Amino acid sequence: MGKVQIRVGMASCGLAAGALDIYNEAKKVIQEKKYDFELKHTACNGMCHVEPLIEVVTEDGADTVYGNLTVTDLTSIFENLAKGEINHPKIVYSNKIPAPENYLLEYQTRIVLRNCGVIDPVSIDEYIARQGYTALKKAINLTGEEIIAIITESGLRGRGGAGFPTGLKWKFAHDNKSPKKYVICNADEGDPGAFMDRSVLEGDPHAIIEGMIIGAYAIGADEGYLYVRAEYPLAIKHLSIAIEQAKDKGFLGDNILGSDFSFHLHIKEGAGAFVCGEETALMASVEGKRGMPNLRPPFPAESGLWQYPTNINNVETWANISWIILHGAKEFAKLGTEKSKGTKVFALTGKIKNSGLIEVPMGISLRDAIYKVGGGMKTDSPFKAVQLGGPSGGCIPASLLDTIVDYDSISQTGAIMGSGGMVVMDYDTCMVDIAKFFLNFTKNESCGKCTFCRIGTKRMLEILEKITAGKGEEKDIETLEALSEKIITTSLCGLGQTAPNPVLTTLRYFRDEYEAHIIDKKCPAHVCTDLLTYNILADKCVGCTACARVCPVNCISGEVKKPHLIDQDSCIKCGSCYKACKFSAIEIS
Amino acid sequence: MKANLKAIVAKHENKKGQLIPILQEVQRAEGYLSRESMREISKLTNITVAEIYGVATFYSMFRLKPQGKYTIRICKGTACHVSGAKTIMETLKETLHLAPDEDTTEDNLFTITEVACLGCCSLAPVIMINDKTYGKLTSAKIPGIIEAFKKEVNNG
Numbered sequence: 001m002g003k004v005q006i007r008v009g010m011a012s013c014g015l016a017a018g019a020l021d022i023y024n025e026a027k028k029v030i031q032e033k034k035y036d037f038e039l040k041h042t043a044c045n046g047m048c049h050v051e052p053l054i055e056v057v058t059e060d061g062a063d064t065v066y067g068n069l070t071v072t073d074l075t076s077i078f079e080n081l082a083k084g085e086i087n088h089p090k091i092v093y094s095n096k097i098p099a100p101e102n103y104l105l106e107y108q109t110r111i112v113l114r115n116c117g118v119i120d121p122v123s124i125d126e127y128i129a130r131q132g133y134t135a136l137k138k139a140i141n142l143t144g145e146e147i148i149a150i151i152t153e154s155g156l157r158g159r160g161g162a163g164f165p166t167g168l169k170w171k172f173a174h175d176n177k178s179p180k181k182y183v184i185c186n187a188d189e190g191d192p193g194a195f196m197d198r199s200v201l202e203g204d205p206h207a208i209i210e211g212m213i214i215g216a217y218a219i220g221a222d223e224g225y226l227y228v229r230a231e232y233p234l235a236i237k238h239l240s241i242a243i244e245q246a247k248d249k250g251f252l253g254d255n256i257l258g259s260d261f262s263f264h265l266h267i268k269e270g271a272g273a274f275v276c277g278e279e280t281a282l283m284a285s286v287e288g289k290r291g292m293p294n295l296r297p298p299f300p301a302e303s304g305l306w307q308y309p310t311n312i313n314n315v316e317t318w319a320n321i322s323w324i325i326l327h328g329a330k331e332f333a334k335l336g337t338e339k340s341k342g343t344k345v346f347a348l349t350g351k352i353k354n355s356g357l358i359e360v361p362m363g364i365s366l367r368d369a370i371y372k373v374g375g376g377m378k379t380d381s382p383f384k385a386v387q388l389g390g391p392s393g394g395c396i397p398a399s400l401l402d403t404i405v406d407y408d409s410i411s412q413t414g415a416i417m418g419s420g421g422m423v424v425m426d427y428d429t430c431m432v433d434i435a436k437f438f439l440n441f442t443k444n445e446s447c448g449k450c451t452f453c454r455i456g457t458k459r460m461l462e463i464l465e466k467i468t469a470g471k472g473e474e475k476d477i478e479t480l481e482a483l484s485e486k487i488i489t490t491s492l493c494g495l496g497q498t499a500p501n502p503v504l505t506t507l508r509y510f511r512d513e514y515e516a517h518i519i520d521k522k523c524p525a526h527v528c529t530d531l532l533t534y535n536i537l538a539d540k541c542v543g544c545t546a547c548a549r550v551c552p553v554n555c556i557s558g559e560v561k562k563p564h565l566i567d568q569d570s571c572i573k574c575g576s577c578y579k580a581c582k583f584s585a586i587e588i589s
Numbered sequence: 590m591k592a593n594l595k596a597i598v599a600k601h602e603n604k605k606g607q608l609i610p611i612l613q614e615v616q617r618a619e620g621y622l623s624r625e626s627m628r629e630i631s632k633l634t635n636i637t638v639a640e641i642y643g644v645a646t647f648y649s650m651f652r653l654k655p656q657g658k659y660t661i662r663i664c665k666g667t668a669c670h671v672s673g674a675k676t677i678m679e680t681l682k683e684t685l686h687l688a689p690d691e692d693t694t695e696d697n698l699f700t701i702t703e704v705a706c707l708g709c710c711s712l713a714p715v716i717m718i719n720d721k722t723y724g725k726l727t728s729a730k731i732p733g734i735i736e737a738f739k740k741e742v743n744n745g
Contacts, residue, residue: 013709016722048711193667195708230613230650231707233720271609271648274705288606289640290647306605349668349710356711387667423667423710437670441705447647552680552728574676576728 002059004037004081006030009053009117011044011202012234013195017051025071026054029078037078043203043238045117046357047104050092055117056081064099067092104354107373109335111343112319113359116203121238124245127206133251135322139214140259144174147218151321153329155341160186160277160314161389161418162494163340163407172301173219173311181221182310183212185318186282187228187235190274191390192441194421196345197315199357201228201235204319205242209265211321213251216263219311224263227282229270239267274391274445278493279312281447292447293493314419316345336362340406348374350423351381360405367401370424381426385509389418391438391445392498394505395431414505416498430527431510432517436464438502442495453496456487460503468528472518477507526588529573533589536577538563540585547577547586592618594626598633608636608644612651621652649704657693657700659738662717666706672713678703680728681716684735698742699735 008014008023023041030037047053050067054077057063064086066077077088091099119126127133139147152167173181185208189197200208212224228236243265246252254262268286275281276291283305285291304310320342324332333341340362346369349355353375360369366386370376377383385395394415396403403409410417425434443457460483463476484500491497507514516522523531536547536556541563548556548564555571558564566577578586597614601607611634615626622645631638645651663678681687681701685694693700709715712724723734 012707012722013711016709016712016715016724048709051711189708190705192665192670192706193710194706195710198708231704268606269610269613270650271613272650272704273648285609286606288608288644290643292647347710349713350671355668390667421667423671425671429671434671437667445705550729552683572679574679574728 004035004059005057006037006039007042007055007057007117008039009043009045009047009051009055010041011199012232013044013048013199014051014053015234019052021071022052022054022069022074025074026078029074033078033082035078035082037081040120041122042117042119043121044199044357046113046199046359047092047101047354048356049354050101053092056086058086061095062086063093063095064091065093065101066090101354101375104373104375107364107368108359109343109361110359111323111332112200112207112316112345113357114204114323115207116199116357119204121203121205122241122245124206124242124249127204131326132206132322133210133249135325136210136213136251137257139217139325140257140261144218144220147214147325148174150329151218151324154324154332155329155336155339156317156320156324156332157340157407158313159316159320159344159419161392161416163417166313166317169301169313170215170219170311172299173221173309176301176309178309180223180308181219182305182308183216183219183221183224184279184282184286184305184310184312185212185224185226186277186279186312186314187226187232188270188277188282189229189232189315189419190277190445191392191419191421193347193349193387193423194390194419195347196357196420198232198235200315200319200345201232202238205235205238206246207319207322208315209239209242209246209252211318212265213246213256213263214321214325215311215313215318217256217261219309221311222262222264224265225268225286225305226265227268227270227276227286230272236267236269243267273447274441275447275493275495278495281493282312283310290447292449293495295492316420337404337406339408344405344417344420346420346422348422348424350387351378351426351429352376352424353378362406363404365402365404366396369405369422370401374424377424377426379426379428381428383424384427384429385425385431387415387423387425387434387502388421389416389498389501390421391441392416392494392501393418393421394501395425395434395509396505397509400509414501414508416501428525428527430468430523430525431506431513432464432468432523433525433527435503435506436461436468439464439499442499446495446499450491450493450496452483452487452490453492453499456483457496457499459483460487460500464503467514467517468523469530470517470521470528472514474518476518477511477514480507526575532573533568534566534571534573534575534578535587535589536564536566537585537587540583542583542585544582546580546582550576550580552576592626594629594633598630608634608641609648612641612645616651620656621654623653654693655697657697658742659699659718661699661701662704662707663701664705664707664709664713664715664717665703666708666710666713668710668713669706669715674714676728677714677716677726677731680731681735684732698739
């Protein structure tokens with residue numbers, strides 16, 4: 001099989017799962033047994049659900065992933081590899097032999113994630129070896145107008161959520177004749193349940209930097225900022241290293257590649273404010289102020305950072321640029337639907353079997369993304385809804401699973417494409433509780449500038465709290481709808497304008513669940529604790545004491561081999577006893 | 590621990606939008622932003638105390654009270670929420686003997702704080718203690734994790 005390369009996925013997700021121990025053990029075993037293997041770090045290859053993992057690539061082209069590893073697995077995997085045998089009980093994926101998750105990559109097309117999990121993210125040489133910075137060399141021999149024409153023709157739209165055509169955005173900034181302009185990368189990925197940008201920032205920082213240099217050259221900017229949320233320390237570390245490397249190679253700084261184009265790039269660390277994902281708030285934050293949005297117009301292309309024309313794109317948009325320049329607009333536009341071109345990266349999470357990152361062509365159905373790429377449901381409980389677009393998005397029910405992934409089709413459902421969080425929910429998820437969860441989030445993150453966003457979200461949250469506590473009234477639904485409309489129409493920025501979406505979509509598709517809470521005082525998903533009571537069925541209880549042992553507040557009493565009893569006054573309704581009982585003797589009502 | 594505010598401010602002088610990086614660096618050194626430090630930064634930068642306080646209270650990362658030795662960040666992202674983050678939070682509070690309105694233990698060892706999303710959704714529910722992440726948590730695992738940190742302190 002020739003030379004063997006062992007890649008250990010060491011992004012935040014891998015490290016949290018124990019990748020460092022795997023790396024150290026691999027190093028030890030290779031040294032002890034004197035294997036001729038090359039060991040290296042990579043970032044996330046998207047298969048987060050089997051982490052920690054290693055990917056083994058051999059000279060004959062075999063590519064194998066082993067997952068759910070413990071340190072003790074390495075000896076036998078390496079023994080097999082040394083004998084030229086790739087099969088092993090921990091095999092997850094292989095391009096040569098049948099493996100449990102070979103279907104995972106079948107429907108994927110990797111443009112944005114092309115290098116993630118493949119290269120060592122802090123090695124510029126590995127990036128260059130995979131055609132890195134070739135697009136920049138090509139772009140620098142074109143004019144700004146020519147580059148913008150390519151991006152426009154490709155049909156690329158902003159991947160941050162709203163889907164504004166990137167080429168047009170660049171044209172506005174380009175056409176402004178100011179001597180000073182800025183480009184910004186919005187890496188303030190704040191949607192709970194979304195981690196696409198983190199993976200690209202950690203796994204392929206040069207792709208983003210190269211995109212930004214090309215963008216700056218096209219619109220005529222000489223300075224740029226990467227605004228990264230502070231919760232992503234590894235991303236900040238990799239970007240800082242990558243910027244220094246790009247400077248050393250002459251891709252950043254003065255007179256790039258011998259031309260008269262100069263571009264300087266800085267990192268700004270966020271300080272924890274979701275609203276800073278909104279572009280005018282982000283610029284206020286870069287300026288060192290409270291991150292509050294401003295009225296548009298003027299748009300950033302006219303008056304942005306420190307009043308200079310500014311072009312802001314998100315991480316995924318920037319990561320597409322060099323690929324488009326290199327392969328041409330037509331190649332990119334071949335993928336996707338009429339109005340949404342290329343691919344989209346999604347973070348699949350929640351009650352799905354293969355949680356992780358996927359990159360699929362636009363136009364794939366939600367059903368295929370969830371069942372064919374994501375492997376379907378993790379539990380026996382059936383699919384109930386998928387949440388798209390985070391706090392600005394909505395819950396799409398099973399009846400709309402054939403909706404295709406493109407900006408316009410998703411918007412029609414009342415959700416939005418958003419940045420790419422896809423949280424799958426089963427029948428153990430209460431839709432009123434989910435709406436409450438997002439409202440609580442937006443209420444906390446509202447900057448307070450607009451009255452309806454500041455107070456309206458709070459009032460809506462109070463109503464939802466009332467409903468989940470079993471104190472809802474029939475008029476509450478009407479009030480929620482009326483408040484939603486007012487918040488949407490009177491808020492300045494996207495945060496407020498979309499804040500009611502989670503409530504509106506759950507009301508649209510799961511109104512019966514609201515009614516069950518309000519009228520019948522029941523939570524069908526058994527989530528809202530105020531509406532639940534746990535009882536032990538005396539005829540089924542065998543007195544095994546399992547429930548009493550797991551009860552965190554010791555409110556279950558009874559003698560061994562005799563039926564037990566729950567003290568309702570002390571019960572905190574955590575459900576531990578229900579999960580622990582092997583005899584179905586605990587009833588939830 | 591008192592930081593050398595003069596040196597920190599000098600490092601960021603002449604850079605645009607320097608206030609947030611200065612506050613971040615001071616907090617890294619001192620653990621939180623004290624009134625005295627904010628006043629001192631105001632004198633050194635000519636930015637009013639009101640503006641500094643405004644920025645410090647706007648962003649959730651800035652802390653105005655002393656913190657425990659270990660900061661426990663509880664992820665309240667969507668994936669963690671649907672996987673039982675609330676129970677994890679309750680168990681942590683119980684294990685650390687914290688009242689509902691308290692966030693720091695009496696011995697100043699632990700501070701708990703909620704964060705929007707740590708970006709490790711496939712490992713939900715997740716908490717982060719200082720720089721280490723713990724995933725696929727259950728309530729049963731919590732006491733052991735906390736004990737390990739206490740042991741570390743006792744062993745110096």
